[in-house]
Amino acid sequence: xxxxxxxxxxxxxxxxxxxxxxxxxxxxxxxxxFWYVQHPNKGxxxxxxxxxxxxxxxxxxxxxxxFKKSETSFHLTKPSAHMSDAAEYFxxxxxxxxxxxxxxxxxxxxxxx
Amino acid sequence: xxVISQKPSRDICQRGTSLTIQCQVDSQVTMMFxxxxxxGQSLTLIATANQGxxxxxxxxxxxxxxxISRPNLTFSTLTVSNMSPEDSxxxxxxxxxxxxxxxxxxxxxxxxxxxxx
Numbered sequence: 001x002x003x004x005x006x007x008x009x010x011x012x013x014x015x016x017x018x019x020x021x022x023x024x025x026x027x028x029x030x031x032x033x034f035w036y037v038q039h040p041n042k043g044x045x046x047x048x049x050x051x052x053x054x055x056x057x058x059x060x061x062x063x064x065x066x067f068k069k070s071e072t073s074f075h076l077t078k079p080s081a082h083m084s085d086a087a088e089y090f091x092x093x094x095x096x097x098x099x100x101x102x103x104x105x106x107x108x109x110x111x112x113x
Numbered sequence: 114x115x116v117i118s119q120k121p122s123r124d125i126c127q128r129g130t131s132l133t134i135q136c137q138v139d140s141q142v143t144m145m146f147x148x149x150x151x152x153g154q155s156l157t158l159i160a161t162a163n164q165g166x167x168x169x170x171x172x173x174x175x176x177x178x179x180x181i182s183r184p185n186l187t188f189s190t191l192t193v194s195n196m197s198p199e200d201s202x203x204x205x206x207x208x209x210x211x212x213x214x215x216x217x218x219x220x221x222x223x224x225x226x227x228x229x230x
Contacts, residue, residue: 044205
């Protein structure tokens with residue numbers, strides 16, 4: 001079975017400190033993985049995606065994620081948090097061959113001054 | 114990426130009524146999808162809207178409750194029928210991009226926030 005687990009429902013950081021949002025996946029296929037961000041009362045915006053090319057993926061707004069097959073992980077990081085990063089983040093797996101996205105439960109990131 | 118718009122952006126409806134949500138894309142796309150996001154929850158796929166054929170529904174969702182139209186490659190509608198307060202959610206459409214013949218990335222519309230009283 002294919003699934004996505006976001007290990008933290010809430011993460012709180014101070015502005016200027018690093019951000020780590022953790023995601024583990026389970027897939028029988030070579031996975032395609034994504035991180036999306038949802039700001040309050042907004043739609044989903046694609047941050048970055050992994051589709052079997054480079055394991056370190058750079059996205060928008062300074063975010064990046066590293067695909068680690070041995071750990072079945074795809075954690076999202078940012079060196080320095082900004083107040084505007086406060087939002088809900090979703091780790092997403094593309095179900096092999098079916099164009100179906102499987103969403104994690106989401107991690108709410110709070111950024112404090 | 115495609116530019117996707119949804120109408121209405123939000124609505125408050127009475128139970129027992131129906132609401133049709135529109136999704137418009139600025140370019141032709143093969144795959145369009147409808148998702149539901151219940152309050153405080155993640156997204157769940159309702160159905161895949163196929164142009165020229167019936168929509169494909171996920172387990173737990175039925176055509177009578179969520180009829181979908183896909184008249185062309187840039188437009189789709191989702192109707193929430195005979196609404197109850199449990200249908201209060203954000204409804205989002207998305208479109209798939211294709212790379213090498215395989216749909217990989219999906220881009221989302223801004224969503225429709227529905228409240229049922």
